[in-house]
Amino acid sequence: MYKWNFPNTTPILKLKKELKRFCYVVDIDEWETSKTCHKCFERITLYRNKKLCKEKARMSQYHSVIRCSSNECKLCCMDRDINASKNILLLLQCEKQGKRRPKCFREQKE
Numbered sequence: 001m002y003k004w005n006f007p008n009t010t011p012i013l014k015l016k017k018e019l020k021r022f023c024y025v026v027d028i029d030e031w032e033t034s035k036t037c038h039k040c041f042e043r044i045t046l047y048r049n050k051k052l053c054k055e056k057a058r059m060s061q062y063h064s065v066i067r068c069s070s071n072e073c074k075l076c077c078m079d080r081d082i083n084a085s086k087n088i089l090l091l092l093q094c095e096k097q098g099k100r101r102p103k104c105f106r107e108q109k110e
């Protein structure tokens, strides 16, 4: 079984209540969705690039920009939140179709 760990803080509950006035709201466990590539399910890393700083080349990170750690995957330079959103959409589709979550989104305690 999954460890369902939904935040139940007051702002989240208020947001859910407000959204329920307009649409059907589904809770999806976000476990590993921000650490996994939505294309190949490998781990993602923060995107780093060489940058000249005071005439020295340094590796710098771009805030919230990720790339896939797999060399075969074409995912490069994507916003971390967009990637996580695509994973959450996939998990919603799995739930609606009665399928299990892909293994990379399950805790390994099974």
Ligand SMILES: [Zn+2]
Pocket: 037, 038, 039, 040, 041, 042, 068, 069, 070, 073, 074, 075
């Ligand atoms: Zn990938």
